[in-house]
Amino acid sequence: MIHEVDEGIRRLLHAGGVPGGGGELAFEAPTTDWTARRNAPTVNVFLYDIREDQTRRSTGNLEVLARDHLVAHRRPPRWFRLSYLVTAWTNRPQDEHRLLSEALACLACHSRLAEEWLTGSxxxxxxxxxxxxxxxxxxxxxxxxxxxxxxxxxKPAINLVVTAPVAGPLTPLPPTADAGLVLVDHPDNAPRRLRYDDNPHNTHPQHTGPEHTGPEHTGPGSSPEGSDDRSPGDRLSPEHGFAPPRPRPPDRRRRNTPIR
Structure with a gap:
């Protein structure tokens, strides 16, 4: 994440024209050896401190979605404050102050890194x-x-603090298998219910008949228990993997007999 913050600062300063006029932008420590090697006006951005912003720490899990499906959990990010010293280096103090003033004017105009300046995580x-x-x-x-x-x-310096997140660990969820009640189309547009039993070796669904959409009909005109009033087109054939309908039992009721 640190190198991504460095790149964000670089893009911010370049967007503001800092450093201009053939100057350079460096993120090295401004030691005496570095000063001796410098041969052009330079704005130095030196990272000197990293601390967690504990006021922004949170608990729990965040949901990670892919195509509207939950695929993983992620811990909330942790936020860190990265402190930089921004200095200007030229051969004359007046030029240093001018260059540092340009950097200050650019940084003071921004309270966050713009979206186009962010990279990576x-x-x-x-x-x-x-x-x-x-x-x-x-x-x-x-x-x-x-x-x-x-x-x-x-030397005169601008203290620059960038508060950036570090992504929490990702925990993928195991894939889930579709199971349970399934509705399938039928030639007569009457849906059929398919139920899977608890036997893991049985992969053929059992047919439980058309869905009941009206109130139960009872009384003298009702069909006797065990009868099947469906038309031949509604019955599922054995080649589809379902048991054939049971034959209708003989009607043993006496005809023209008063009800007692």
Whole structure:
């Protein structure tokens, strides 16, 4: 993520014309050796501190979707504050102040890195990357301590802080198999219910008849138990993997007999 923040700062400054006039932009530590090798006006952006912003830490899981289906869980990102010292290096102090002023004017116009300046994981997360310029040096440090560690003399510098996310770990979910109730088309447009039993070796669905769409009919005109009033076209044949309908039992009721 750090190199992606570096690239975002580079694009921000270049969009503002910094450094202009054939100047250079460097992210190296401004040590005495680096100063001796410099041969052009340069804006130096030195990363000197990295700290987590614990006020933005959260718990739980985020859902990762693919084609409207849940495919994974991701832990929430953790946010870090990256602190930079922005300095200008030329042969004359007046030129340094002019170059540093251009950098300050460019940074002060932005409170975040624009979408077109984000790359890699920062672009994938699609979260706001904040930019603060001109604030105090990172907590627990002093400007003199930073320059002493670099072995150089104290110079005017802009303190730049970028707050960026680090993506949490991804946990893919196992694929799920479709099972249960399935509706299939029938030539007479009457849906049929197919039920799968609990036997994992039985892959043929069992036919449970057409769906019942009206109220039950009982009384003298009702069909006796076990009868099948469906037309031949409604009955499923054995070659489809279903049992043939049972034959209608003989009607043993007496004809023209009063009901007792």
């Amino acid at each position: 920062l672009a994938d997360l699609d979260l706001t990357v904040l930019v603060e310029s001109g604030g105090p040096v990172s907590e627990g440090r002093a400007a003199t301590d930073v320059w002493s560690a670099l072995g150089g003399r104290l």
